[in-house]
Every structure is written in C-alpha cells, then in structure tokens.
Amino acid sequence: MNIVIVEDEIKIRNGLSRLLSSYEEHEVIAKAKNGREGLETIESLHPDLVFTDIKMPEMDGLQMLEEIKNRQIKCHSVILTGYAEFDYAKRAITCGADDYLLKPITVDAVDGVLKSISAKISAEATRIDADPASYIRAIVSGALENNDENIGKAERIFELSKGYELCFLRGYSTSGCFDKTTVMEKFKEYKGLYVSEDNKDLFMLYDKSTGKYSSDEEIVAMLDRRIDVVDCLKDSVWYMASLSGLKDLKDIALKSDKKFLYGEMLDTRIVIEGNTDIVYTDYKYSKDTEKEIEKILVNNDEEGWQKWSDGFAKGFIGKAYDPYSVRSAYQSFAGFISQLAIKIWPDKGRQLRELDTVEKISRAKLLSEIKECLDEAAAVVFAGEATRDDIHNYTILKAIAYIRENYANKISQEEVADYLSITPEYLSTLFHREMNKNFSAFVNEFRVSHAKRLLTGSNLKIYEIAEQVGFTDTKYFNRVFKDIEGVSPKEFRER
Numbered sequence: 001m002n003i004v005i006v007e008d009e010i011k012i013r014n015g016l017s018r019l020l021s022s023y024e025e026h027e028v029i030a031k032a033k034n035g036r037e038g039l040e041t042i043e044s045l046h047p048d049l050v051f052t053d054i055k056m057p058e059m060d061g062l063q064m065l066e067e068i069k070n071r072q073i074k075c076h077s078v079i080l081t082g083y084a085e086f087d088y089a090k091r092a093i094t095c096g097a098d099d100y101l102l103k104p105i106t107v108d109a110v111d112g113v114l115k116s117i118s119a120k121i122s123a124e125a126t127r128i129d130a131d132p133a134s135y136i137r138a139i140v141s142g143a144l145e146n147n148d149e150n151i152g153k154a155e156r157i158f159e160l161s162k163g164y165e166l167c168f169l170r171g172y173s174t175s176g177c178f179d180k181t182t183v184m185e186k187f188k189e190y191k192g193l194y195v196s197e198d199n200k201d202l203f204m205l206y207d208k209s210t211g212k213y214s215s216d217e218e219i220v221a222m223l224d225r226r227i228d229v230v231d232c233l234k235d236s237v238w239y240m241a242s243l244s245g246l247k248d249l250k251d252i253a254l255k256s257d258k259k260f261l262y263g264e265m266l267d268t269r270i271v272i273e274g275n276t277d278i279v280y281t282d283y284k285y286s287k288d289t290e291k292e293i294e295k296i297l298v299n300n301d302e303e304g305w306q307k308w309s310d311g312f313a314k315g316f317i318g319k320a321y322d323p324y325s326v327r328s329a330y331q332s333f334a335g336f337i338s339q340l341a342i343k344i345w346p347d348k349g350r351q352l353r354e355l356d357t358v359e360k361i362s363r364a365k366l367l368s369e370i371k372e373c374l375d376e377a378a379a380v381v382f383a384g385e386a387t388r389d390d391i392h393n394y395t396i397l398k399a400i401a402y403i404r405e406n407y408a409n410k411i412s413q414e415e416v417a418d419y420l421s422i423t424p425e426y427l428s429t430l431f432h433r434e435m436n437k438n439f440s441a442f443v444n445e446f447r448v449s450h451a452k453r454l455l456t457g458s459n460l461k462i463y464e465i466a467e468q469v470g471f472t473d474t475k476y477f478n479r480v481f482k483d484i485e486g487v488s489p490k491e492f493r494e495r
Contacts (some may be wrong), residue, residue, distance in 0.1 A: 001048035006038030008056040035059030050077040054372035065095040113371035134163030165209040165381035166243040171202040179232040241273035261323035280322035313371045413439045
C-alpha cells in the first residue's frame with residue numbers, strides 16, 4: 001500500500017514512517033506536519049492509506065478527514081490518538097476513518113491495522129465489477145491475498161486463455177508524465193494496465209501466447225520504439241520480466257521497485273530480469289569524501305557543491321557498482337551532513353532531522369532522485385548567511401584540537417590545513433580574523449603554556465621540557481619563551 005503520514009510531532013512522524021517502511025509491500029510516499037499540508041498531499045498523490053493525528057496546527061485531523069470526504073477522495077484512514085482524545089476517535093469514525101491507534105503506538109497494533117486495511121482493499125478489488133487496473137493495483141500493493149480463488153478471478157477478468165504466458169512491464173518516470181489515455185491508446189495489446197495516481201508508475205501485463213509480440217526480444221524492440229516517439233514515455237525507464245502465472249505478479253512487482261537503479265548503473269533504459277551476467281562490485285565508502293564535502297559546506301561553496309554532486313553521480317553511470325552500496329553511500333553522506341550541521345548550525349541540524357534525507361534516499365528509485373535528496377540537504381546548509389561566523393569558529397576549534405593532540409611533534413600550517421581540507425592561506429586568514437594572531441604565534445604560545453606547567457610541576461631538565469613540548473632546538477625554545485613570558489625558562493622556574 002502507498003501510505004501518507006500526517007503528524008505534527010516529528011519523532012512520532014519519523015518513527016512511524018520507519019516502522020511502516022520495514023514492510024516490503026508498503027511504502028510511505030509522503031509525510032505532512034499538519035492537516036492542511038496533509039490534505040494537499042492526499043489530493044495530489046491519492047494514497048491507499050492515511051495515518052493522521054487529531055490535534056495539529058492550521059487544520060486538525062478531523063477537519064482534514066471531513067474535507068477528504070467532501071471532496072470524494074477515495075482512501076482509507078487511521079487516526080492516531082491518546083486516551084484523553086478517545087472521544088475524538090469515535091467522531092473520526094463517522095468522518096470515514098477505518099480504525100484508530102492509541103499512543104504510544106506498538107508494532108503489533110500497526111501490524112493489525114495494516115492487515116485489516118489490506119483485507120478491505122482486497123475485498124474491494126475482488127468485487128464482481130472490478131476491472132484489470134484494480135486487480136493490478138491490489139496485487140502489486142500487497143493488498144490482495146495471493147490465493148487460488150483470487151488468482152482465478154483475476155484470470156477471468158484479464159480474459160486469459162489456458163496456457164497463457166505473461167510478460168510484466170513496469171515503467172517509471174521521475175517527472176510523473178505518464179498519461180493514462182495516451183498509454184492505453186499506444187499499448188492496445190495489453191491484458192491489464194494500471195497508472196498510479198501520481199502518474200510516475202505504469203504497470204502492464206502482456207500475454208505473449210495470444211498477442212502480436214511472442215518473444216521478449218520483440219517486446220523490447222516494441223517498447224524501445226515507443227519510448228522514442230511517444231512524448232509521455234521519453235524520460236521513462238523500464239523493467240521487464242516473464243511470468244509463469246499471475247501468482248508470480250506480486251513478487252515480481254516488489255522486486256521491480258529496486259531494479260530501476262540497476263538500469264542506471266548499466267546505462268540502459270530497459271532492465272530485463274535474468275538477462276545479465278554482470279558481477280557487481282561494492283562502492284567503497286571513503287572518509288576522504290566526507291572531508292571534501294565538509295570543506296565545501298564549511299566554505300559555503302555552492303558552486304563547488306554542484307560540481308562535486310554532479311561529478312559524483314556521473315561517476316556511477318555505466319559502471320558495475322552494486323546499486324545497494326551506492327544507495328548506502330549516499331545515505332552515509334546524508335547522515336554526515338546532518339551531524340556536521342548539528343555541530344556548527346543547530347537550527348540547520350534541526351531542519352535536516354525533519355527533512356529525514358536518509359529515509360528519502362531509501363525510497364528513491366533512480367540515481368537522479370537520490371542525488372536530489374542529498375542536494376536538498378546541502379541546500380538547507382547553504383541557506384542563510386547569518387550563521388557563517390559559526391563555521392569559522394568550528395574550523396578554528398578543529399585546528400586547535402589538532403594542535404592540542406600533536407603539539408609535541410613537528411607540525412606546520414600546511415599539515416593542519418590539509419587535515420581540515422582547506423588551503424593554508426585560508427587557515428592563516430582565519431587565525432588572524434578569529435585569534436588576532438598568526439598560526440606560528442598561536443602554536444608557540446600553546447607550547448609555552450605546557451612548558452610552564454612542566455617547569456613548575458616537574459624536575460625535568462629544560463632541554464627535556466623543550467623536546468616534550470615540540471621544540472627541537474633548546475636555544476630557540478629559550479628565545480621564544482622569553483619573547484612570550486618576558487623571562488627565560490630558568491628564571492621562570494626560579495621565581
């Protein structure tokens with residue numbers, strides 16, 4: 001089932017979303033933080049099921065359900081409520097809600113509701129007047145039980161002859177350009193055809209045993225020709241698989257959801273199930289890439305981000321990388337950006353938590369959509385110049401932390417700049433701006449401060465102290481110490 005969550009509390013909203021997304025046959029296609037936003041989303045996407053809170057700003061859940069009913073939007077709904085709001089839940093049932101869940105929400109309760117709603121959708125699909133599109137929708141959404149009785153009804157509705165041989169075709173369009181009327185006209189040979197409410201997904205069944213095209217090669221050639229000439233198909237990608245019977249449709253449909261990314265990895269617009277012997281290699285996640293991303297964000301380099309993002313995505317096209325490892329890498333980068341923002345710009349960090357980029361990436365079907373998710377997260381960071389001073393402070397704090405850990409060794413401005421993924425010149429500028437002194441002066445003062453502690457708290461010789469705080473030349477140590485403290489190390493110890 002396609003599901004929309006309407007809930008103003010971000011923790012509940014995201015928590016429920018993660019729980020629902022753990023079911024392979026269900027997908028959270030959108031989330032909204034109030035009833036007004038939820039109503040617009042539901043009217044646009046026409047989900048199978050809506051989970052909604054009652055008390056929300058702008059428009060509450062009951063008002064939203066009443067408006068859904070008035071606008072005759074067909075979808076099932078479940079109310080999220082606490083014990084104190086139980087009377088509202090009863091009223092919600094009169095507004096068309098199917099059920100309610102009491103907070104705190106439990107896994108068992110959600111599981112029960114999903115089974116109940118799926119059964120209702122299954123019953124709707126198996127009505128005597130059901131059409132092929134309703135069956136396909138119910139089967140691929142997991143709402144229709146895959147038993148012999150339902151399969152027999154479906155075979156009669158699809159008008160399939162004994163010994164039929166089906167081909168399953170699924171198209172996907174990021175722009176939502178599938179026009180149902182045009183598609184039905186151009187694919188007259190189909191046995192069943194369903195276009196999703198958002199016009200992004202197209203599911204089609206073709207009977208090779210009775211149709212014009214009897215082989216997979218002929219069907220691929222036909223599809224290729226139509227993609228090129230039919231406007232609403234031109235930016236689409238496709239998955240194709242042979243079925244031994246309708247009983248395989250649900251499993252193949254679920255599998256197809258993850259196959260479009262394989263097509264992009266192979267740089268092909270039609271993925272044919274079982275038609276490749278390619279051995280995929282995992283993309284190796286790199287901490288060096290994190291440093292590159294950090295440098296771009298810290299320096300507020302939007303142009304640099306666009307160049308990196310475009311190049312990074314382009315590097316996967318036509319390569320035999322395992323798509324799951326690519327998706328995982330993008331999710332890791334999204335998590336890194338979120339953690340970086342929390343450290344530097346708390347307000348941006350909170351926005352990114354609400355954006356929930358990691359989950360969005362998990363739902364994206366194409367590399368272009370995955371890239372857009374990460375670009376959206378970066379855009380949150382780039383927005384607003386008022387917090388740029390925090391970035392400078394963060395960079396300086398990282399530089400100081402590095403100096404603190406390595407002051408006893410020979411360190412240079414170039415080495416610290418390389419660690420921070422910035423130029424030595426930029427590091428020098430930051431030290432002058434934030435610390436009112438240059439890099440060398442700061443390091444020497446830091447070393448001298450530790451030397452003073454050793455001079456008064458240990459019996460180490462002066463040359464030994466010089467070595468412990470990072471000076472290899474005792475005479476130079478004496479000169480630097482006197483320049484800073486006004487007395488020599490020996491005089492400081494004797495005071």
